[in-house]
Amino acid sequence: MSIEVKNLSKYFGSFRALDDVSLTIETGELVALLGPSGCGKTTLLRIIAGLESPDAGSVLFAGEDATGVDVRHRQVGFVFQHYALFHHMTVFENVAFGLRVKPRAQRPSEENIRARVHELLNLVQLDWLAERHPSQLSGGQRQRIALARALAVEPRVLLLDEPFGALDAKVRKELRRWLRRLHDDLHVASVFVTHDQEEALEVSDRVVLMNAGRIEQIGEPRELWEHPATPFVYDFLGDVNAFRGHAARGLWHADGVTLPAPEMTQDDKLHAVAYVRPHEIDLARDKSGASGIRVRLDHAYLAGPSAYLELQRLDGDALIEAQIPETRYRELGFKVGDVLVASPLRARVFAAA
Amino acid sequence: MKSTRRPGLTAPASQAGKPRKRRAGVLPGFGLSMGITLTYLGLLVLVPLASLPLKSMSLGWEGFWKIVTAPRVLASYQVTFGASLAAALVNLVFGAIVAWVLVRYSFPGKKILDALVDLPFALPTAVAGIALTAIYAQNGWLGKPLGEWFGLKVAYTPLGIAIALVFIGLPFVVRTVQPVLEDIEREIEEAAASLGADRWQTVRRVLLPALLPALLTGFALAFARAVGEYGSVVFIAGNMPMISEITPLLIISRLEEYDYAGAAAIAIVMLALAFVLLLAINLIQGWNARRGERGS
Numbered sequence: 001m002s003i004e005v006k007n008l009s010k011y012f013g014s015f016r017a018l019d020d021v022s023l024t025i026e027t028g029e030l031v032a033l034l035g036p037s038g039c040g041k042t043t044l045l046r047i048i049a050g051l052e053s054p055d056a057g058s059v060l061f062a063g064e065d066a067t068g069v070d071v072r073h074r075q076v077g078f079v080f081q082h083y084a085l086f087h088h089m090t091v092f093e094n095v096a097f098g099l100r101v102k103p104r105a106q107r108p109s110e111e112n113i114r115a116r117v118h119e120l121l122n123l124v125q126l127d128w129l130a131e132r133h134p135s136q137l138s139g140g141q142r143q144r145i146a147l148a149r150a151l152a153v154e155p156r157v158l159l160l161d162e163p164f165g166a167l168d169a170k171v172r173k174e175l176r177r178w179l180r181r182l183h184d185d186l187h188v189a190s191v192f193v194t195h196d197q198e199e200a201l202e203v204s205d206r207v208v209l210m211n212a213g214r215i216e217q218i219g220e221p222r223e224l225w226e227h228p229a230t231p232f233v234y235d236f237l238g239d240v241n242a243f244r245g246h247a248a249r250g251l252w253h254a255d256g257v258t259l260p261a262p263e264m265t266q267d268d269k270l271h272a273v274a275y276v277r278p279h280e281i282d283l284a285r286d287k288s289g290a291s292g293i294r295v296r297l298d299h300a301y302l303a304g305p306s307a308y309l310e311l312q313r314l315d316g317d318a319l320i321e322a323q324i325p326e327t328r329y330r331e332l333g334f335k336v337g338d339v340l341v342a343s344p345l346r347a348r349v350f351a352a353a
Numbered sequence: 354m355k356s357t358r359r360p361g362l363t364a365p366a367s368q369a370g371k372p373r374k375r376r377a378g379v380l381p382g383f384g385l386s387m388g389i390t391l392t393y394l395g396l397l398v399l400v401p402l403a404s405l406p407l408k409s410m411s412l413g414w415e416g417f418w419k420i421v422t423a424p425r426v427l428a429s430y431q432v433t434f435g436a437s438l439a440a441a442l443v444n445l446v447f448g449a450i451v452a453w454v455l456v457r458y459s460f461p462g463k464k465i466l467d468a469l470v471d472l473p474f475a476l477p478t479a480v481a482g483i484a485l486t487a488i489y490a491q492n493g494w495l496g497k498p499l500g501e502w503f504g505l506k507v508a509y510t511p512l513g514i515a516i517a518l519v520f521i522g523l524p525f526v527v528r529t530v531q532p533v534l535e536d537i538e539r540e541i542e543e544a545a546a547s548l549g550a551d552r553w554q555t556v557r558r559v560l561l562p563a564l565l566p567a568l569l570t571g572f573a574l575a576f577a578r579a580v581g582e583y584g585s586v587v588f589i590a591g592n593m594p595m596i597s598e599i600t601p602l603l604i605i606s607r608l609e610e611y612d613y614a615g616a617a618a619i620a621i622v623m624l625a626l627a628f629v630l631l632l633a634i635n636l637i638q639g640w641n642a643r644r645g646e647r648g649s
Contacts, residue, residue: 051543071546078547084540088562098548146544153548296497 001062001190002026003048008057010043018054019044019213025191030183032200033193035210036236041159041193044210048191049159050074061156073325077155077188081162083142085134089146092130095120097155120148123182139173147179151186158183160192164199171198176203182188197237201225209233231350234275241281241320243344247272252349255315256291261349274347278308278323283332283340292343295320297336302326309334311342401626408617420618426603432507432511433600434626437579440518442480444575445568448526455527456534470527473520478584485517486588509591514599517585522575529571530564537563573634580627 003025010018018040026292027032033041035198045139046052048059050071058067095117099108108116121127124144134142143163143178150158164172164178180203183190194200200207201221209216216236217229228234231242245254247264252274259274286294295311298319302308307329311320320342334340409417420426459602473481487498489507498535499505507513537560545555583601590597600623607616 049547053545071543072549072551074547076547078544080540080544082538082540084538086541086545086546086559086563097545097550097558101545101548101550101554149544149548 001189003157003191004059004060004063005044005048006060008044008047008054008059009048009049010040010052010054016213018047021210021213021215023208023215023218023228025189028187029205030180030190030192030203032110032204032207033191033199034197034207034236035195037195038212039210040213041195041208041210045159045161045191045193049076049078051078055109065216074155075153077147077153077158079143079146079150079158079160079163081165082327083139083146083166084133085142085149087134087147088111089133090130091121091126091132091134091137092117094134094145095149095152097149116152120151123151124148130275131295138171139167140175143167143175147182156188158186158188158190160190162193162195165194165196172199179203201237201325209236211236217237228348231273231275232348234348239278239321241278241344243274243276243347245272245274246270247349247351252344252347255293257293257344259344259347259349263345264349264351270348273352274344274349276344276347278321279306280344280346281320281322281324282343282345283309283324283334284343286339286341292341293320295340295342297334297338297340300329300334300336302329358530394556403598405617405621405624409614409621412614416537416614417618420615421622425598426600427596429598429600430604430622430626431596433580433623434630436511436514436518436599437576437582439515440522440579441572441576443474443515443519444526444574445520448523448571448575449530449568450565451523452527452530452534456531470524473522474524478521478582479588481520481587482588483512485520485585487591489513489516508589509593509597511597513589513591514586517589518579518582520583521582522579525574526568526571529574530567533564533567539646565641569634569638569641573631576634577627577631580623 002025005021005023008018009016021040021044023044033044035041043052047054050059050066054067058065060066061074086097089097096113099113099116113233118127118130121130123124124189126141126144129137129141129145134145137145137333143166147160147301164175167175176199179192192204201224204221206218207221207224207304208218211232216257217224217233219227224233225237228237234240235242236344243254243257245257246269247253247261248269249267250260250262250265252259252261252272254274259307261272261274264270264272278334284292294314296314297309298312299310300307301310305326306323307326309322309324309329313320322342370497412420414463451470455463455470470515486493486508488494489499491500491506491508493508496508499507505512507516540562541559542555545559550558581601583599583605586599587602590602592598592602600619604616604619604623607613607619
């Protein structure tokens with residue numbers, strides 16, 4: 001079932017949490033709401049769930065206005081960052097809760113409840129924990145139980161608020177892949193909130209990148225990564241170096257470096273910033289005549305397949321981060337303190353604000 | 354090659370010959386703190402209590418039995434424990450509501466209301482007793498309308514005793530429930546609502562079970578306090594034998610007659626009854642806690 005959000009605004013006192021946000025999510029889609037803390041992503045999710053009410057705008061489920069519908073009747077499955085399991089109940093009773101509180105006429109029989117709960121526990125592969133209490137489970141297990149509990153009421157949409165935020169890195173990775181497979185079996189619209197760009201890019205069909213209560217960019221993960229619409233998107237998705245300079249007629253210049261800037265086609269020379277990823281910087285020893293930015297190697301982090309280098313510009317205080325394959329780093333034989341020439345290979349150029 | 358033994362490594366070797374001491378736990382001072390605890394409890398609680406049976410021994414079994422089962426004494430047990438139970442039950446309900454309001458809502462004057470809850474702790478109980486008597490007496494602010502409109506007599510009846518005990522016991526329930534309620538995350542209630550539970554189902558199935566241990570503790574404390582209460586009750590009770598005479602008052606009147614053995618005998622029965630009731634409440638709590646951990 002599709003979710004449509006139209007012109008949502010929400011204030012907390014004088015703080016603008018959401019500013020005229022519109023968004024459509026189709027059935028079967030898994031969408032990530034991504035952004036730094038305080039960008040409004042959780043507020044948006046809670047408004048879709050009905051846990052918060054907007055100051056302006058509307059929420060539509062399958063084309064029907066659901067803005068005034070109470071959370072109890074919205075049929076949303078909501079998963080909380082800190083699980084929010086009922087501690088005094090067994091895992092079984094936690095999952096059965098949504099079925100037991102149904103009005104008498106709709107409540108399934110005890111056998112049906114039993115069968116449904118075990119089916120769900122099997123789905124999350126934790127049937128063997130049915131009689132345990134939440135305090136006896138690990139974080140990853142708790143979150144899977146929370147998901148099973150949310151699915152018990154056959155939700156029309158599945159909403160997850162930083163579902164893996166409280167888990168350690170390895171479990172996170174496992175669970176998010178598992179969530180992806182689970183979502184594909186369910187045929188619902190799912191939305192999850194995260195501040196982890198890797199998580200959003202890996203799992204979702206589309207990413208909604210938010211900043212300061214507004215949507216910066218919506219798109220498939222690859223689209224966001226390759227064609228960031230704004231400097232914020234570029235900055236948020238991975239490390240980036242910013243070089244100040246000027247651009248005109250499709251070219252960007254600064255410090256003896258010239259890069260193509262196809263977006264800047266105007267004739268006037270404008271202030272422009274070139275954003276360069278660390279792996280898009282080439283390094284060579286400083287020889288006379290070499291074009292590029294002269295830098296001193298301050299630190300080298302060698303963990304994994306790449307060498308991460310921290311470079312101090314000789315013409316200022318700014319640092320440049322560069323990433324080169326570890327084998328190449330060894331070949332070149334750089335040492336800390338060496339003076340090198342850094343040349344950006346590619347850049348995305350935005351007009352300076 | 355020279356000896357490479359470092360000084361740090363020699364220490365365990367030199368100790369090896371001595372009989373090994375039991376390794377101390379991570380928390381130091383168990384022996385000392387346990388000793389203080391036992392001495393303290395012994396001197397303050399056990400020794401005075403142990404003197405009670407000694408005092409009443411002079412009566413002999415038959416004399417003891419005669420005193421503690423006299424009709425007037427039996428009636429006083431009923432008044433004391435009956436009124437205490439009733440008062441603790443009333444406090445259980447309304448104390449929980451007060452705690453709820455203090456935790457969940459913010460309103461002007463909340464801090465003042467919060468401080469008011471502790472007043473029964475601080476007020477000399479005799480002051481409370483005199484104030485309550487003045488209000489509930491037949492010509493008092495509340496006593497008069499209650500008597501004229503409903504024919505209800507509060508002062509000098511067991512009802513008056515219960516009201517004094519409600520007043521005394523209120524802070525116990527509020528102060529035990531409040532912190533537990535503060536710890537229950539809002540998300541728990543939101544989770545219940547998103548699963549379709551209405552307000553009442555959330556309270557009954559989610560909040561009350563989580564609050565149960567604190568409610569029981571508050572109830573036990575309020576009850577225990579009420580059983581031993583003397584100062585606030587004697588004024589409002591009227592102290593009519595067989596009707597509104599509490600056991601602590603009987604004990605005092607025995608003492609005033611220099612009947613120490615008789616006073617001790619009644620006190621022992623009171624002690625035993627109070628202990629049994631508190632033990633029962635503790636057992637219920639233990640059972641409830643175990644139920645919460647079942648399945649390990």
